[in-house]
Amino acid sequence: MAADPALKMTRKEFVSDQDVRWCPGCGDYSILANVQRVMPELGVPRENVVFVSGIGCSSRFPYYMNTYGFHTIHGRAPAFATGIKASRPELSVWIVTGDGDGLSIGGNHLLHTIRRNINTQILLFNNQIYGLTKGQYSPTSKVGIKTKSTPQGSIDHPVDPIAFAIGCGATFIARTIDVDAKHMQNILKRAHEHKGTAFVEILQNCPVFNDGIWEDVQDRKSRAKASLVLEHGQPLVYGPAENRQGIVFKDGIPSVIDLAEDDDPIERGVVVHDEHPEASSYAGVLATLQRPDFPLPVGVFRAVEKPTYEAMLQDQVDSATAERGVGDLSALLHSGDTWRI
Amino acid sequence: MTAKNPDGIPSSQNPVSQQPGNSKPAEQLEGIAIRFAGDSGDGMQLTGTRFSDETALAGNDLSTFPDFPAEIRAPAGTMAGVSGFQIHFSSIDIHTPADQPDVLIAFNPAALRANVDDVRPMGMVIVNIDSFNQKSLTRAGYGDDPLPELRERFQVVEVPFTTLNRAALQGLDLSQREIDRCKNFFALGVLCWLYGRPMDATERWLGGKFKGDVLEGNIRTLRAGHAFGETTEIFPASFVIPAAKIAPGTYRNITGNQALAWGIVAAGVQMERNVFLGAYPITPASDVLHEVARYRHFGVKTFQAEDEMAAVSSTIGAAFAGQLAVTVSSGPGFVLKQEALGLAVMVELPLVAINVQRAGPSTGSPTKTEQGDLLAVLFGRHSESPIPIIAPCTPGDCFHAALEAFRMAVKYMTPVIVLSDGYLANSSEPWLIPEVDSLARNPVKHAHPADIGEFQPYARDPETLARPWAIPGTKGLEHRIGGLTKEDKTGNVIYDADNHGKMNALRKAKIEGIAKDYAPIEIDGPPEGEILVIGWGGTLGAITAAVESVREEGLSVSRIHLRHLNPFPSDLGDILGRFEKVLLPELSDGHLALLLRAKYLVDVRSLTKTEGQPFKIAELTEAIHELHASEN
Numbered sequence: 017m018a019a020d021p022a023l024k025m026t027r028k029e030f031v032s033d034q035d036v037r038w039c040p041g042c043g044d045y046s047i048l049a050n051v052q053r054v055m056p057e058l059g060v061p062r063e064n065v066v067f068v069s070g071i072g073c074s075s076r077f078p079y080y081m082n083t084y085g086f087h088t089i090h091g092r093a094p095a096f097a098t099g100i101k102a103s104r105p106e107l108s109v110w111i112v113t114g115d116g117d118g119l120s121i122g123g124n125h126l127l128h129t130i131r132r133n134i135n136t137q138i139l140l141f142n143n144q145i146y147g148l149t150k151g152q153y154s155p156t157s158k159v160g161i162k163t164k165s166t167p168q169g170s171i172d173h174p175v176d177p178i179a180f181a182i183g184c185g186a187t188f189i190a191r192t193i194d195v196d197a198k199h200m201q202n203i204l205k206r207a208h209e210h211k212g213t214a215f216v217e218i219l220q221n222c223p224v225f226n227d228g229i230w231e232d233v234q235d236r237k238s239r240a241k242a243s244l245v246l247e248h249g250q251p252l253v254y255g256p257a258e259n260r261q262g263i264v265f266k267d268g269i270p271s272v273i274d275l276a277e278d279d280d281p282i283e284r285g286v287v288v289h290d291e292h293p294e295a296s297s298y299a300g301v302l303a304t305l306q307r308p309d310f311p312l313p314v315g316v317f318r319a320v321e322k323p324t325y326e327a328m329l330q331d332q333v334d335s336a337t338a339e340r341g342v343g344d345l346s347a348l349l350h351s352g353d354t355w356r357i
Numbered sequence: 358m359t360a361k362n363p364d365g366i367p368s369s370q371n372p373v374s375q376q377p378g379n380s381k382p383a384e385q386l387e388g389i390a391i392r393f394a395g396d397s398g399d400g401m402q403l404t405g406t407r408f409s410d411e412t413a414l415a416g417n418d419l420s421t422f423p424d425f426p427a428e429i430r431a432p433a434g435t436m437a438g439v440s441g442f443q444i445h446f447s448s449i450d451i452h453t454p455a456d457q458p459d460v461l462i463a464f465n466p467a468a469l470r471a472n473v474d475d476v477r478p479m480g481m482v483i484v485n486i487d488s489f490n491q492k493s494l495t496r497a498g499y500g501d502d503p504l505p506e507l508r509e510r511f512q513v514v515e516v517p518f519t520t521l522n523r524a525a526l527q528g529l530d531l532s533q534r535e536i537d538r539c540k541n542f543f544a545l546g547v548l549c550w551l552y553g554r555p556m557d558a559t560e561r562w563l564g565g566k567f568k569g570d571v572l573e574g575n576i577r578t579l580r581a582g583h584a585f586g587e588t589t590e591i592f593p594a595s596f597v598i599p600a601a602k603i604a605p606g607t608y609r610n611i612t613g614n615q616a617l618a619w620g621i622v623a624a625g626v627q628m629e630r631n632v633f634l635g636a637y638p639i640t641p642a643s644d645v646l647h648e649v650a651r652y653r654h655f656g657v658k659t660f661q662a663e664d665e666m667a668a669v670s671s672t673i674g675a676a677f678a679g680q681l682a683v684t685v686s687s688g689p690g691f692v693l694k695q696e697a698l699g700l701a702v703m704v705e706l707p708l709v710a711i712n713v714q715r716a717g718p719s720t721g722s723p724t725k726t727e728q729g730d731l732l733a734v735l736f737g738r739h740s741e742s743p744i745p746i747i748a749p750c751t752p753g754d755c756f757h758a759a760l761e762a763f764r765m766a767v768k769y770m771t772p773v774i775v776l777s778d779g780y781l782a783n784s785s786e787p788w789l790i791p792e793v794d795s796l797a798r799n800p801v802k803h804a805h806p807a808d809i810g811e812f813q814p815y816a817r818d819p820e821t822l823a824r825p826w827a828i829p830g831t832k833g834l835e836h837r838i839g840g841l842t843k844e845d846k847t848g849n850v851i852y853d854a855d856n857h858g859k860m861n862a863l864r865k866a867k868i869e870g871i872a873k874d875y876a877p878i879e880i881d882g883p884p885e886g887e888i889l890v891i892g893w894g895g896t897l898g899a900i901t902a903a904v905e906s907v908r909e910e911g912l913s914v915s916r917i918h919l920r921h922l923n924p925f926p927s928d929l930g931d932i933l934g935r936f937e938k939v940l941l942p943e944l945s946d947g948h949l950a951l952l953l954r955a956k957y958l959v960d961v962r963s964l965t966k967t968e969g970q971p972f973k974i975a976e977l978t979e980a981i982h983e984l985h986a987s988e989n
């Protein structure tokens with residue numbers, strides 16, 4: 017990625033001339049605004065940025081970014097992005113997907129893109145519903161949800177995007193919230209800085225078909241108690257100042273303790289957040305923290321270094337060329353046994 | 358022994374003097390077809406390939422047909438596990454691996470039983486007599502010893518390959534199993550003596566493959582086989598097949614899959630862009646992926662995807678990024694790519710999608726050939742989704758088909774399908790190596806802001822109707838594409854009815870315009886008359902041989918072979934109208950016949966075969982004679 021810090025760019029340069037066609041009040045609007053705001057700060061020239069999406073409400077995203085963009089087919093965006101990034105490692109490639117697109121029809125592509133550690137940013141908008149097809153339950157919907165396709169309630173056990181990404185061996189995993197501009201912008205920057213697949217779950221409200229599922233973490237008043245902001249080197253403490261709580265692990269099982277105002281959380285045994293352990297077991301325990309028994313963690317779950325797919329592929333091209341010289345077509349055609357007549 | 362030319366007419370026997378280094382008399386033959394058959398673990402494909410390479414180096418024209426089971430190692434000694442390799446070589450121009458082998462080498466009773474009825478009457482049947490015992494006979498399904506009965510119909514030659522091989526390898530530090538695995542090279546040595554083939558290339562090949570006692574063992578048994586031929590009384594004479602008179606130049610043996618792979622690599626060189634190949638393993642197409650993966654130093658990147666959809670999607674992504682992009686598969690995998698190919702039609706990006714057809718439906722017979730995917734690749738996507746189709750007709754032609762497909766894709770900004778088949782993929786022929794300077798050079802030019810006024814992603818070249826290939830990284834040409842209906846010129850998302858129809862018409866006109874680039878159809882034979890035989894793809898050899906054969910019998914028959922199946926050549930309708938009767942042999946239920954009948958209202962007679970096997974020449978000559986005798 018050709019990052020040039022001297023490049024002076026504005027948010028407006030990243031806004032395309034297309035009318036945005038999401039429903040009024042959709043969480044996608046604020047995600048778009050935050051991405052457009054962060055882009056100029058990344059120092060990547062507009063022409064080197066590519067947004068790739070699949071199908072669904074979230075996947076209209078590339079049309080609204082004044083960069084290169086490719087709105088592809090259902091579930092396959094990670095595979096298209098792989099072809100782009102593997103062949104042109106210098107491009108900054110962003111994948112925009114949703115819970116249906118990414119975890120249902122495209123689950124296989126998401127898995128393999130993440131495990132290969134292709135240096136892309138995957139933004140998964142999770143609204144726990146199919147919006148564009150008008151309101152069927154999705155792979156992240158809770159058991160029992162009543163939708164058009166589940167009039168008696170869903171009987172599917174949901175998948176958790178963060179746990180999924182951990183299982184795939186993701187080298188960068190984060191969660192953020194559509195309405196928390198500052199937090200999201202910070203996470204987007206971190207995702208971009210990361211060398212490898214950066215998986216970001218964005219909690220997104222669909223006011224039309226699944227309104228309010230993230231309300232307690234979106235609402236400024238309840239957020240402090242409902243969410244746990246992960247910060248590297250900081251103890252897992254959350255809640256209003258007068259009513260702080262912390263997360264302790266006992267035999268690997270998490271539980272909540274109350275903290276008095278003058279308690280030192282670390283002395284009380286509250287776990288200190290670490291983004292970098294090689295083993296993913298710690299992030300795996302964090303992923304199990306779900307409401308209502310626990311606060312929902314937001315922030316960076318895990319950030320570790322691993323060689324990227326496209327760099328290793330390019331290395332193979334370079335080392336083969338260094339060893340054998342630039343390919344000579346005539347020599348290839350005449351290689352092995354030949355005879356003259 | 359008499360050998361036949363491909364038309365089945367015995368050639369004259371010309372005893373000639375002794376071959377150098379050979380104390381027995383040698384008899385001259387025009388050509389001969391040999392089939393190696395054994396368990397799939399016996400190394401039959403390897404023995405056949407080595408014998409083919411030696412034969413090519415001896416200057417004969419040749420055609421091979423490997424025929425193997427889908428199972429990697431079916432239970433030993435059973436009919437299911439029999440693997441065969443047929444080679445036909447000659448001092449004259451030949452077109453097919455021959456209908457009937459003159460010689461069968463059967464390594465066990467199952468191989469004998471599966472193949473012996475194909476051998477021509479009084480042909481030679483060489484058996485590994487060591488493998489004939491009650492157990493293996495029963496396993497092959499023989500009640501009694503079949504050899505007494507077979508001696509009435511063939512020249513049966515019994516050679517104790519296992520014993521002779523063990524004797525030759527005494528004293529080497531090899532296990533019994535390792536020793537027995539060398540016995541195919543003993544047989545190869547015998548055959549090399551019998552038909553005067555040199556063995557140096559095989560010894561060189563072994564040297565590159567093995568080390569130590571395994572190398573020593575293979576070479577020793579190869580030479581021992583050769584010496585056995587020389588000294589045994591079983592073979593009273595050896596045979597000479599003089600070199601064929603073929604066009605001067607440098608030749609090599611090549612299979613269709615290798616030729617496709619080299620065509621892909623060549624496209625990168627000739628068009629001065631990096632190649633990206635996205636593929637998922639599938640028989641019989643995987644060899645193309647394997648071969649291309651060896652050439653990273655040509656700037657080629659191969660990507661083994663998680664599935665067929667990812668293979669084609671990554672390929673389209675690479676095309677968007679400006680690469681020469683190609684994906685390769687076979688029928689069951691190809692149909693999984695169809696949705697993405699529809700997107701490629703919509704976004705008008707250049708890429709090549711190769712289908713090495715196999716016998717279906719479903720998993721079908723993965724290692725067997727068929728031409729049953731034509732209608733699927735033409736119409737298998739939803740809605741109006743035209744894609745050009747190129748069908749190579751010989752193994753070597755696969756090289757040129759791949760190159761042509763890339764040129765067409767880039768010139769017209771469209772996906773292009775190459776329709777090969779399992780027969781072309783695995784069979785080999787001597788290939789006149791093209792001079793690189795003689796290959797077209799078409800450096801790719803991506804869109805550049807300096808060359809265009811106001812950039813519009815769907816503005817079209819007035820002649821080709823191609824849109825610009827503007828790639829990420831180009832400042833000033835930032836744009837978005839996708840599968841939703843586009844507005845003419847701007848490419849903006851729009852659902853206007855007139856525009857939708859207009860865009861369908863534009864894409865159709867663009868693809869139909871490709872026919873302007875075709876050379877006129879070559880008619881083999883009179884330009885008009887009673888009978889025209891049309892073929893496409895890998896049936897070229899069999900059809901050519903059949904037409905030559907009936908001509909020798911006095912029939913006037915013309916022949917054309919279609920390379921471009923979409924759009925059809927513009928002179929095709931006219932040619933069809935100039936013949937009273939049109940015969941179309943296809944290894945399908947008549948896909949092309951259906952299309953020609955529908956498009957040109959011509960009474961095309963379809964000759965169909967869906968047995969997973971290529972046409973025999975005799976099947977075609979019979980059909981031509983029948984058609985000739987018919988009233989109209």
Ligand code: SF4
Pocket residue numbers: 037038039041042043044073143147148221222223224225
């Ligand atoms: S359906 Fe829901 S997710 Fe889709 S645009 Fe409307 S509000 Fe947003």
